Amino acid sequence: MLKSRFSGLLFQIIALALSFGVVSLILISIDASPTEAFRNMFKGSFGEMRKFAEVLVAFVPLLLVTAGLLVTFSAGLWNIGVEGQVVLGAIATTWVYRYFLESDLPPALIITLAIFGGMIGGAIWAAFTGILKVFGGVNEIFGGLGLNFVATALTIYLIFGPWKRPGVASMSGTVPFPDEFSLPLLANLRISPWALGIALIAIIIVFFLLQGTYFGLKLKAVGKNFRAAYLLGIPTWQYAMYSFLICGALAGLAGAMQVAAVYHRLIPSISSGYGYLGLMVAMLINYQAIWAIPVALFFAALNIGSIQLPIVMKLDSSLSGVLQGVLVLFALLVEGARQKFIKKGQNT
Amino acid sequence: MTQETILIGLAGILAASAPIVFAVLGETLSERAGVINLSMNGTILLSAMGGFAVAYTTNNIVLGFLAGMLIGALVALIVAFASITLNQSQVAVGFVLALTCRDLSYFLGNPYMGVPGPRLQAIPIPVLSDIPILGALFFRQDAITYTSFMAIILTWVWIYRTRPGLMLQGIGEKPAAAYIRGANVNLMRYVYTVIGGALIGLAGPAFSLASRAGWMGTISGLDGFGWIALSITIFGGWNPARAAFGAYLFGFLQWLGLVLQPVLTQVPSQVLQVAPFPLMILTLLLVNIGNAEWVERTLAAMPESTRKFFAKLLRAMRASPPAALGVPFERD
Incomplete structure (x- = not known):
């Protein structure tokens, strides 16, 4: 047992080294210095307090999405539609804000309602994927992907149609909400401690839900062996739906944070790809909640750090995505190699 | 609308659908052998960028298409290696590659953004192009569109009318039975995944060197076609002819969106596109x-x-x- 854990760690270090090696080769191939690129990315994310606050701003939705995905992955479901669920969360939050724009209710109540609205919006969108899967036989990957595109179209329709700015509608989004509708931010920084706290609580709840409850155990049984779970009397389709609803609510919460704490309005790219990135984080941590915080923080740092690249080195900021992807790819490949290695060791 | 404009529109749909046709045929072959190549969306972008970059630097359009096929084959090889040899989830590996190849295309394609490059020209086929209606539809296209027509026929004949095609069906349906009949199941899966990947890789340059010539990075508008092609493969029921029909149907719907745009002015154009x-x-x-x-x-x-x-x-x-x-x- 100890030996296998040790070999696991060893292989993970190999995966990490291989990833940085491959990305360095890519950089060398276009005559860019890898050390300078990595140094700029590090400086751009941890170099000063203001930049680290930006990393935390990206960390919040990423952690929330990852927390949700751990639930669907536990049930053996590939909730690729999480991206659209983030978007619908943002749309629902914006809708609640707009509804109470002229009201006399205390802002704290309106913010709370808006955030709950976001969770419901995300959950409803996830329920569509779940219903298509459970009652329509449509694989959740394809249903979810289609709904992602629909969600984006819906955002653009709202921004250019019913919710357009007075005068000209533009890609810059809807009219910003008054300041009192924003979650309180730290002085001179863009990060809201409330948002950070909510994200951390969410991952802790998911951790205990999956590790310490009967519900989590049944969910995992459904994920491990659908048929066996069904024969044991677990209502499998209901558990699949529950996992979609929980994931959708957490993704919707991420969207709500994007509106309530970051952008203060609806913009076309409100989800910023955090849904897809969350899938990558979940894969990299091998679906174990305990690793979600450090890895999500690392991925957020890569995203923010890469913003420096076009400015300082005239490189495209998509390098962060390449590095993240190569990391997950090598983690998968190396894990496969390790399992093969162990199997071989057992046979001889 | 006159008959002439309708014909030109329909011929345009056939040409604009060529990349999707290649993608669905490639995916159909791969899935027929039992391997889902979920990387398609990234593969198409990377091969579009790579194909354009190669054709631009060498000033040879054929090399551009070959480069696209090579990229598609290499990505498919990773999917095959990870899933067949290393026993990892095909969905996981494919999805990671879909995102990674997309970002890689934006990263490496940066210097080629917006540069004017080579573009395939239409070659009317003598005699045949003069046939009324059919000539205008099928025989005044460019080389890659002709190739897409032939690819549909060839894949269909291969799967349903040849011995190796019969074996391919067996590998996807009952691998154990195919194995007993002497097929090297895993080797065949490798082969079909890589060939399918090469076909998917043809979709990229079919965009960037023909129907949507050039490379525009994130605003190329190619992001998403791979996911569409995956759904069309299912719609096609793993039959090349039905899959190609799905590709053309999708092309027709997109064209309809463009045509209806001036009529439905209150609907934002972005909505019709999706x-x-x-x-x-x-x-x-x-x-x-x-x-x-x-x-x-x-x-x-x-x-x-x-x-x-x-x-x-x-x-x-x-x-x-x-x-x-x-x-x-x-x-x-």
Whole structure:
């Protein structure tokens, strides 16, 4: 047992080294210095307090999405539609804000309602994927992907149609909400401690839900062996739906944070790809909640750090995505190699 | 609209759909052998960028298409290696590659953004292009569109009318039986995944060197086609002819969106552009719903005459995947 854990760690270090090696080769191939690129990315994310606050701003939705995905992955479901669920969360939050724009209710109540609205919006969108899967036989990957595109179209329709700015509608989004509708931010920084706290609580709840409850155990049984779970009397389709609803609510919460704490309005790219990135984080941590915080923080740092690249080195900021992807790819490949290695060791 | 403009529009749909046709044919071959290549969306972008960059630097358009095929084959090789040799989830590896290849195309394609490059020209085929209607539709296209027509016929004939094609069906449906009959299942899966990948890789340059010539990075508008092509593969029921029909249907819907735009001015253009996506979900629902258990129960409860009608209707729409799709093969 100890030996296998040790070999696991060893292989993970190999995966990490291989990833940085491959990305360095890519950089060398276009005559860019890898050390300078990595140094700029590090400086751009941890170099000063203001930049680290930006990393935390990206960390919040990423952690929330990852927390949700751990639930669907536990049930053996590939909730690729999480991206659209983030978007619908943002749309629902914006809708609640707009509804109470002229009201006399205390802002704290309106913010709370808006955030709950976001969770419901995300959950409803996830329920569509779940219903298509459970009652329509449509694989959740394809249903979810289609709904992602629909969600984006819906955002653009709202921004250019019913919710357009007075005068000209533009890609810059809807009219910003008054300041009192924003979650309180730290002085001179863009990060809201409330948002950070909510994200951390969410991952802790998911951790205990999956590790310490009967519900989590049944969910995992459904994920491990659908048929066996069904024969044991677990209502499998209901558990699949529950996992979609929980994931959708957490993704919707991420969207709500994007509106309530970051952008203060609806913009076309409100989800910023955090849904897809969350899938990558979940894969990299091998679906174990305990690793979600450090890895999500690392991925957020890569995203923010890469913003420096076009400015300082005239490189495209998509390098962060390449590095993240190569990391997950090598983690998968190396894990496969390790399992093969162990199997071989057992046979001889 | 005159007959002339309608013909030009339809011929344009055939040309604009060529990349999707290649992608669905490649995916069909790969999935027929039992391997889902989920990387398609990234593969198309990377091969579009790579194909354009090679054609631009060498000033040789043929090399551009070959580079696209090579990229597609290499990405497919990673999918095959990870899933067949290392036993990892095909969905996981494919999805990671879809995102990684997309970002890699934006990263490496940065210097080629917006530069004017080579573009394939139409070559009317003598005599045939003068046939009324058919000539204008099929025989005044560019080389890659002609290739797409031939690819549809060839894949169909290969799968349904040749011995190796029969073996291919067996590998996807009953790998154990194919193995007993002497097929090297895993080697064949490698081969078909890589060939399918090369076909998918042809889709990229078919965009960037023909129907949507040039490389524009994130605003190329190519992001998303790979996911569409995956749904069309299912819609096509793993039959090349039906899959190609799905590709053309999608092309027609997109064209319809463009045509209707001036008429439906109150609908933002971005909404019409994504209109095919909900339609795709709907078709997937129609294709799959016959497999759902509650539908069978409802059917059983219906009176005889209506039951017959609905059962027939569902059977006509239904498509079932190769039985061993995504299932690793191990001899024991």
